[in-house]
Amino acid sequence: MNMFTIVLRNITKRKLRAILTVLGVAVGIGLMFSLLSISATGTQRSLELIRRISGVDIVVYNGTRSFLSNVIPRAQQGLRLLQPSVQQYIDMQVLDQIYTIPGVYTLSPVLTFRASITLAGNTINVGVYGVDPSSYSEVSSLEIDEGRFLSGLGVYEIVLGRAIADELGIPIGSNVVLEYGNNSITFTFVGIYRAINRFAENSVYIPIDIAQNITGLNNKVTQILIKCVDPSQAQNIAHQITTLLPGVAVFVPTISVQSATQAINTITYFFTTIGLVAITAGVFGVMNTMTMAVAERTREIGIFKAVGASNTFVLKLFLLESTILGLIGGGIGVFIGIILSYIIAPMLAQVGTQRFFGLPGRGSNQPSIQQIQFNPSITPLGIAISLVLGIIVGVIAGIYPAYRAYRLKPVEALRHV
Amino acid sequence: MSKSIIVQLRNVVKTYRYGRQYVQALRGIDLDIQRGEIVCIVGPSGSGKTTLLNIIGGLDRADTGKVIVDSVDIRSLRDRELVEFRLRKIGYVFQFYNLVPMLSVLENVELPLYLLGVKEKERKEKALKLLQLVGIEHLADRTPDIISGGEQQRVAIARSLATDPVVILMDEPTGALDTENTKKLMDLVKKLNRELSQTFIIATHDILVSKECTKIYALRDGKIISIYRPSEISKLFQF
Numbered sequence: 001m002n003m004f005t006i007v008l009r010n011i012t013k014r015k016l017r018a019i020l021t022v023l024g025v026a027v028g029i030g031l032m033f034s035l036l037s038i039s040a041t042g043t044q045r046s047l048e049l050i051r052r053i054s055g056v057d058i059v060v061y062n063g064t065r066s067f068l069s070n071v072i073p074r075a076q077q078g079l080r081l082l083q084p085s086v087q088q089y090i091d092m093q094v095l096d097q098i099y100t101i102p103g104v105y106t107l108s109p110v111l112t113f114r115a116s117i118t119l120a121g122n123t124i125n126v127g128v129y130g131v132d133p134s135s136y137s138e139v140s141s142l143e144i145d146e147g148r149f150l151s152g153l154g155v156y157e158i159v160l161g162r163a164i165a166d167e168l169g170i171p172i173g174s175n176v177v178l179e180y181g182n183n184s185i186t187f188t189f190v191g192i193y194r195a196i197n198r199f200a201e202n203s204v205y206i207p208i209d210i211a212q213n214i215t216g217l218n219n220k221v222t223q224i225l226i227k228c229v230d231p232s233q234a235q236n237i238a239h240q241i242t243t244l245l246p247g248v249a250v251f252v253p254t255i256s257v258q259s260a261t262q263a264i265n266t267i268t269y270f271f272t273t274i275g276l277v278a279i280t281a282g283v284f285g286v287m288n289t290m291t292m293a294v295a296e297r298t299r300e301i302g303i304f305k306a307v308g309a310s311n312t313f314v315l316k317l318f319l320l321e322s323t324i325l326g327l328i329g330g331g332i333g334v335f336i337g338i339i340l341s342y343i344i345a346p347m348l349a350q351v352g353t354q355r356f357f358g359l360p361g362r363g364s365n366q367p368s369i370q371q372i373q374f375n376p377s378i379t380p381l382g383i384a385i386s387l388v389l390g391i392i393v394g395v396i397a398g399i400y401p402a403y404r405a406y407r408l409k410p411v412e413a414l415r416h417v
Numbered sequence: 418m419s420k421s422i423i424v425q426l427r428n429v430v431k432t433y434r435y436g437r438q439y440v441q442a443l444r445g446i447d448l449d450i451q452r453g454e455i456v457c458i459v460g461p462s463g464s465g466k467t468t469l470l471n472i473i474g475g476l477d478r479a480d481t482g483k484v485i486v487d488s489v490d491i492r493s494l495r496d497r498e499l500v501e502f503r504l505r506k507i508g509y510v511f512q513f514y515n516l517v518p519m520l521s522v523l524e525n526v527e528l529p530l531y532l533l534g535v536k537e538k539e540r541k542e543k544a545l546k547l548l549q550l551v552g553i554e555h556l557a558d559r560t561p562d563i564i565s566g567g568e569q570q571r572v573a574i575a576r577s578l579a580t581d582p583v584v585i586l587m588d589e590p591t592g593a594l595d596t597e598n599t600k601k602l603m604d605l606v607k608k609l610n611r612e613l614s615q616t617f618i619i620a621t622h623d624i625l626v627s628k629e630c631t632k633i634y635a636l637r638d639g640k641i642i643s644i645y646r647p648s649e650i651s652k653l654f655q656f
Contacts, residue, residue, distance in 0.1 A: 001524045001531060009519040303515045306476055307576070308504025308532045310497065411477045414515070 003313075007321045010293070017289055018325065024285035025329025025393050026336050028278030033337025033386040035271050037377050056139050056253060057234040058226040060098065060241060062088050063249035089220035094245060098224065101244065103237050105229045108135035109221035111211045115180040117204075119168050126164060127203035128178070130211020139225040142205075147172040147191030153207045158187035161201030165192045178206070180214050279393060282329065286397030290322045294401045301405050302413025315406040322398025323391055330390020334383050341378070423583055423616050424450040424473055429482035431468055431639075442468040443479070444639040450584075450632075453614040455606060457627045460636035466620035469636070470586045473618065474507045475499045487583040504532055508577025512589035514569040516561040522572050523548065523557040529579040547575040551605060567598035574605060578615070587619040591626055603629045624650065 011018045089111075098107055111130035116123050133150035136142075142149070146165075150157050158176050160168070170176070176189045187206060195201045212218050226241075228234050231254065238250040294301070301314055426448040432441045442465045450456050458466045471477035472484055475491050484491050487506055494502055509515075516525045523544050530540035548554040551571040553564075561569055570590060577585045587606075591599040603626055609615045619626055627633055633645040 001520065001527055001537075006517075006519065013519055299515070300517060303517055304528075305500075306474075306503070306509050306511075306515070307529050308500060308580070310500045310532075313532065409477075411471050414476075414511070 003317060003320060007317060007324060010297075010321060011324060014293075017292075021285050021289040021325050022329045022332060025279075025282035025326055025390060026332035028275055028280075028282040029330050029333025029386050029389050029393070030336025030340055031271060031275035031278055032389060033334055033382060034340035034343075035268055035275060036382040036385060037337065037341045037379070056225045057228040057231050058238045058241070059251040059253070060090065060094070060224040060226065060245075060248050061222065061251065062090050063242075063247055088222060089217060090222075090224065090248060092219040092221060094248065095221075095224060097244060098226065098241060101237055101240050103229050103233050105227045106135055106138050107224050107226045108132055108139045109208055110136075110223045110225060111208050111215070111217060111220065112222045113180065113211070113215050115178050115214075117164070117168065117176055117178055119170070119176075122167075124164060124167060124202075126161075126178075128180075128211060129203055129205045130208035131205055132208050136225075139227045143194045145192045145194035147189075149191055149193075150205060150207055151190070153209045155207060156185070156187045156210060157190045157207070159191040159193055159205040160189060161203050162192050162194050163198045163201035164204065165189075178204070178214070183214055185210070185214055279389070283393050283397045286322050286325050286329075286394060287400060289325070290318060290398050290401035291404070293321070294318060294405045297405075298408065298413050298416035301408050302410050302416065305408070305410035306414060311406045314408075315402045318402035318405045319395065319398045322402070323394035326390040326392070326394020326397065327387060328390070329393065330387040333390060334386050337382075337386060338378055421451045422449050423452045423487060424448065424618070425483070425485040426469075426473070427483040429469075429472060429479045429484060431465075431472060431477070431479050442639050443472070446482070446639075446641060448634065448641065450616065450618060452583075452616055453610065454632060455610050455617045455619065455630045457630035457633045458618065458620045458636055459622065459627055459633055461622075464636040465639040466636055467588055468639075470588050470618065470620050473584070474509060474586045475503045504529060505580055506583045508580070508582040508585035510570065510573045510577050510585060510587040510590050512592035514561070514566070514573045514593075516569055516572055516576075518561055521558050521560055522553070522564065525561065525572055526575045526579055529576060533580055543579065544575070547578050548572075550578070550609070551575045565598075566593050567595075567601060570594060570598070570602055571605065574602075574609070578609070578613075584616045584618060587617060587621075589621055589623075590619060591621065591623050596625065599623060599625050 092109065095107060095109060098104060109132060113128050113130075114125060115128045116125050118124075131140075131150070133152050137149060144159070145162055147159070149159055158178065160176070168176070170189060172189055172191065174189045176187050178185050178187060193201070193205070208221070212220065226237070228237055234252045234254060238252050241248065241250055304314055304317075305311070426446050429443055429446040429448075430441070431443040432439050434440075446465075446469060448469075458469060460466055468477065472479050473486060475486075475494070479492055482492075486502075489502065489506075491499065491502060516522075517528065520528065523541065526544035526547055527540045530543060535543070545554060545557065548557055551574055553568055553571050553575075556564055556568060556572075561572065564572070570593075573590075574585075591602055594602060606617055606619075607629060610617060619630065621627060628647050628650050630647055633647065633650070634641050635643045635645065
């Protein structure tokens, strides 16, 4: 027998009350735990995004492109939506103008279009990126999985996405025929790139000058990818670009990430508030239980004191009881938190995704937030914080009732029926 | 104070306040109890018996007067010292046994020893010996709620003996017992008095208890009105 066994027996004697009290604490701590794991995930996510799009500080594209001005009229004309239209492009001369803006480190033009690859009667539709191999490698973090990237302009080489390469099942060094309209152009297959998922591996890279020849869009580009000397100046430079070139629009990926993070933070604050309210309710729940326990066990307190227990012993007895209730609440809260983090986290991901996609001009070569796998971060630190939070709840809730027990005079307590 | 006197009270006064009213529970009590005596305090309800025991046992404090137990003036003790005094010097037995319900019989007897900081093995051995002494060692693992009233009172006596107190205070110990159990309890009290020279102060209404005592103090309205010998018991129950 010791103080701990006395306390445990008191808790187990009134099981239902103890369970309800503990659940009151657990819900609040569960919410807080899930937020801890999600905010850690949110940070991971932002870092992941920034890492994926690193290299590109600004994307410049044709500012007149919009759903109303481009897609609908083209649909009304019966044109294929994926066929290039003049409105979507920027003249190459723009590159020289952008270069004049201070703070621009390097820029790389990209021409995108849709084409197909046919092999043994199997036709695959692919997205084609015409790039300048020398500058593109500076602004892109494209990961070459096998072989190499394009060697230079004017060379009929092609880099395939892993998904296409697997589907075609051909070795590096083979010839690949790209079909665009009535044109069939043969390229040497030199490398395979890997992307964050299979969907993003359904594209191919060819030199931009050849892409312009194939499409007949000489001196035209779809996007210009810009790297700044100081990435923190990206927004400022983007503003200068739109001032200098009124027809173009800009997209600053880091701002999008910030926007997504901001949305995640808003939801996080919301759940934090709910969590804090729930924890406060938990504190009152434990306090109520312990106050009732002191009232019910007044005579028992009198017995302890009459037998020779000090006031401090009685104080510790009740404080330990509330602390154990809080700790058990914290433990169950961790389990609730793990479950909640798998429920709340996708909600945050959804909000973050909407914010990210809601911004115009996001190039298809940039990663989608949905493509980043979501795993709540359940860390030992998070578990430890939750358990400590439970203990704090127990201690705070136990102070007043324990003090009441401490103050009880033995004679008065023994008179209690 | 004579060496053999274990409890000495001089002009002890205790007043309680109930709302705006003041009630004098003890009005100048003088008392001398010698080591090894079985003393009864008798008197009607409200005469101050329990208050007197509480003051001797350090559960309550006298307003004025001297309360000396085992050569210690307990009125001069601070709260913390009073707790230590209760633990080491006083054994308590109450009318309704007052056992801790979630502890076993053995653990209830162990409790004062645990509070005293005695090691587990040692206190278990002592608690078992005490249960043997009061004849209920076979109930050691049971909880108080499943044993009879007489057995519970024996557990309470064993608990009161745990720290080898100088005096055991019994407040209406037979109040909840039938005649047979009352006799058994008093036989036990006499046995402990004989074998351990244990001093008992018993507050009671019960004639069966009173006649087993060595000295009887009659209390009325907070005053000792007379002192009787057991042989004078017929005079005693006239009030």
